[in-house]
Amino acid sequence: MSLSASWRTHACGELRAEHAGERVTLCGWVSNRRDHGGVSFVDLRDRYGDIQLTADETASEEIRQSLTRLHPEYVLQIEGVVRLRDAEYRTKGRDSGDIEIVPERVTVVTKASRLPFEIVDDLDVPEEMRMKYRYLDMRRAPVAKRLMLRSKANHALRCTLIAEQFVEIETPMLTKSTPEGARDYLVPNRRQPNSWYALPQSPQLFKQLSMVGGMDRYFQIARCMRDEDLRADRQPEFTQLDLEMSFVDEEDVYALVERVMANLYQEMQSEALQTPFERIPYAESVARFASDKPDLRNPLEVVDLAGPATTIGFSIFESVLEKGGWVRGVRVPAGASLSRKQIDSIEAAAKDAGAGGAAWCKVGPDGPTGPLSRFLKSDEGSAFLASAAAVEGDLLVTIADRPRRAMVALDAVRRRAADLMDLVKGPDRLVWVTEFPLFEETDDGEWTPAHHPFTYPVEEDIAALKAGGREGIRSRAYDLVLNGVELGSGSIRIHNAELQRDIFTAIGLDAAEAERRFAFLLEAFRYGPPPHAGFAIGLDRLYALMFDAETIREVIAFPKTSVGGCPLTGAPSDVDLSQVEELGLLLAPSSDLEDADSHIN
RNA sequence: GGGGAUGUGGCGCAAUUGGUUAGCGUACCAGACUGUCGAUCUGGUGGUUGCGAGUUCGAGUCUCGUCAUCCUCGCCA
Numbered sequence: 244m245s246l247s248a249s250w251r252t253h254a255c256g257e258l259r260a261e262h263a264g265e266r267v268t269l270c271g272w273v274s275n276r277r278d279h280g281g282v283s284f285v286d287l288r289d290r291y292g293d294i295q296l297t298a299d300e301t302a303s304e305e306i307r308q309s310l311t312r313l314h315p316e317y318v319l320q321i322e323g324v325v326r327l328r329d330a331e332y333r334t335k336g337r338d339s340g341d342i343e344i345v346p347e348r349v350t351v352v353t354k355a356s357r358l359p360f361e362i363v364d365d366l367d368v369p370e371e372m373r374m375k376y377r378y379l380d381m382r383r384a385p386v387a388k389r390l391m392l393r394s395k396a397n398h399a400l401r402c403t404l405i406a407e408q409f410v411e412i413e414t415p416m417l418t419k420s421t422p423e424g425a426r427d428y429l430v431p432n433r434r435q436p437n438s439w440y441a442l443p444q445s446p447q448l449f450k451q452l453s454m455v456g457g458m459d460r461y462f463q464i465a466r467c468m469r470d471e472d473l474r475a476d477r478q479p480e481f482t483q484l485d486l487e488m489s490f491v492d493e494e495d496v497y498a499l500v501e502r503v504m505a506n507l508y509q510e511m512q513s514e515a516l517q518t519p520f521e522r523i524p525y526a527e528s529v530a531r532f533a534s535d536k537p538d539l540r541n542p543l544e545v546v547d548l549a550g551p552a553t554t555i556g557f558s559i560f561e562s563v564l565e566k567g568g569w570v571r572g573v574r575v576p577a578g579a580s581l582s583r584k585q586i587d588s589i590e591a592a593a594k595d596a597g598a599g600g601a602a603w604c605k606v607g608p609d610g611p612t613g614p615l616s617r618f619l620k621s622d623e624g625s626a627f628l629a630s631a632a633a634v635e636g637d638l639l640v641t642i643a644d645r646p647r648r649a650m651v652a653l654d655a656v657r658r659r660a661a662d663l664m665d666l667v668k669g670p671d672r673l674v675w676v677t678e679f680p681l682f683e684e685t686d687d688g689e690w691t692p693a694h695h696p697f698t699y700p701v702e703e704d705i706a707a708l709k710a711g712g713r714e715g716i717r718s719r720a721y722d723l724v725l726n727g728v729e730l731g732s733g734s735i736r737i738h739n740a741e742l743q744r745d746i747f748t749a750i751g752l753d754a755a756e757a758e759r760r761f762a763f764l765l766e767a768f769r770y771g772p773p774p775h776a777g778f779a780i781g782l783d784r785l786y787a788l789m790f791d792a793e794t795i796r797e798v799i800a801f802p803k804t805s806v807g808g809c810p811l812t813g814a815p816s817d818v819d820l821s822q823v824e825e826l827g828l829l830l831a832p833s834s835d836l837e838d839a840d841s842h843i844n
Numbered sequence: 845g846g847g848g849a850u851g852u853g854g855c856g857c858a859a860u861u862g863g864u865u866a867g868c869g870u871a872c873c874a875g876a877c878u879g880u881c882g883a884u885c886u887g888g889u890g891g892u893u894g895c896g897a898g899u900u901c902g903a904g905u906c907u908c909g910u911c912a913u914c915c916u917c918g919c920c921a
Binding site: 275277278279280281282283284286295297299300314315328329331332334337340357358359360361363365366367368369370371372374423424425426444469470471472473474475477595596597683691692693694695696698804805806808810 | 845854855856870871872873876877878879880881882883884912913914915916917918919920921
């Protein structure tokens with residue numbers, strides 16, 4: 244590796260004691276200067292590190308002058324000699340602390356105006372400011388480091404997959420809108436007014452078409468766009484490691500992804516990842532952890548209290564069960580030590596998650612105490628506690644609600660309680676969550692694909708599917724979950740036209756409608772589609788975890804704000820009217836955007 | 845679409861119950877200084893308190909609206 248180029252012989256940050264005596268030409272940014280009159284110092288920085296330039300009594304007047312005229316972030320080209328510092332002048336804890344440069348020529352290449360903030364590694368700059376001036380922010384070592392780590396990680400992924408005979412295929416960014424899933428970003432089209440491209444939510448369809456094309460192992464580090472509201476771990480455009488394989492079953496995909504992840508960890512953290520990863524079927528995950536993305540470091544589990552709940556005379560439990568709801572709880576071993584305030588915060592977490600409340604009790608030496616305890620004084624109450632395996636010193640938190648809401652609340656209770664008891668620790672836990680439901684019910688009672696409509700059902704559930712079943716039909720879809728964070732998902736795809744029709748029927752798409760929406764895919768599947776399956780890993784989230792970043796914005800070079808704006812360029816922005824006219828579009832008057840209908844009168 | 849938090853020189857903070865010319869640190873600029881490495885010392889520049897209304901003799905402070913950023917619910921197959 245050489246960083247030598249026309250303007251420099253070395254990078255500032257690569258010089259070490261071994262270079263002592265060499266004549267070098269360096270380029271970099273002035274990061275700091277310390278002027279003592281007779282002797283002055285300037286630190287010159289690039290992304291590899293920094294190096295001290297020293298002008299002492301041996302320096303010419305011209306050199307001393309030129310160093311004192313420098314300002315922060317000027318770009319310099321300097322020529323000089325690397326000198327080993329005298330022992331007393333060496334700096335511990337600085338990579339180049341044993342050496343300094345004796346400059347013989349100093350050229351200011353470009354000057355810099357006063358900066359919006361200082362380029363200091365540990366300075367607490369508001370994120371808004373950092374992102375607006377991201378190009379300055381990334382001169383700071385920790386920021387630069389994360390960008391370089393990301394590059395290295397991407398490279399490691401490519402190396403593994405290329406070695407596994409995968410082909411990297413770039414799929415279109417201007418593609419067709421599909422009404423399923425997230426809202427599309429639409430791109431108007433000049434040549435065909437009233438027709439639109441959509442930016443891809445994922446390369447899903449193209450990678451399946453690549454399988455039909457015989458590219459039996461495809462991958463791509465792909466940008467995906469979804470026009471939905473954002474969160475700390477969600478950006479409007481994000482990056483996936485997308486892959487697809489032909490002639491494989493789940494085991495092949497699991498093994499491949501495990502090799503990819505293990506090599507990544509090996510390369511990035513010199514850490515052997517335990518493989519194969521753990522596995523848990525969706526139904527078991529929901530039953531035990533009230534989540535489809537369980538954090539297995541959290542030892543707390545959910546207990547089903549439906550049976551004993553009807554015997555203790557608590558009417559809320561009974562009415563919830565009558566309506567088909569859940570009565571389940573989380574036993575917190577030794578949780579009786581928690582304060583009232585802490586338990587209130589558990590209940591608050593449940594309420595935030597949508598539950599009406601969280602009835603709880605402590606098991607004390609003289610029996611249960613707390614809000615739920617008045618129903619537990621009887622033999623039935625003891626049986627209730629026994630069914631939760633609650634013993635003296637424990638806390639039992641119960642949730643009674645509609646299944647979906649109860650699950651979310653139990654998950655919140657489990658997380659909060661484990662947090663309070665400091666139970667979440669130990670090594671990373673990667674787990675495959677398998678056999679997701681094929682369908683899920685929407686608010687208006689419709690059934691939609693839980694993953695996407697090309698997901699293969701579990702073999703033994705196909706009969707039920709063909710008989711018109713929806714609920715409980717399992718799919719061959721799987722998620723990869725790390726410490727409670729969903730890293731990626733995938734599935735075995737349908738390659739059988741008849742089965743595909745059954746799925747479309749099940750979600751209420753008749754043949755004509757299915758044809759209209761997915762004509763190109765269905766046609767492709769008439770020409771000999773291979774059995775295939777795939778997976779996609781969200782790299783922003785994975786990297787944020789691996790690099791210990793607070794948010795995914797920290798691992799994205801130029802992230803967007805929580806309303807999808809680009810702090811640097813100001814996008815999205817208005818455009819010239821002529822551009823809009825050329826597209827055959829009409830602009831809504833800005834005052835009418837809010838309520839177009841009410842304007843008509 | 846809903847809820848919450850924040851907003852005072854470039855940055856971090858302060859300003860009694862509403863009360864004088866909005867103060868301090870840092871950065872920046874200038875000068876001094878022979879070994880610093882977040883140098884030090886002296887001096888200086890820099891603010892329509894996010895924006896707009898309102899209440900008041902008087903608003904950084906109170907009220908309403910609005911904008912921006914962040915968090916969150918819905919949403920994200």
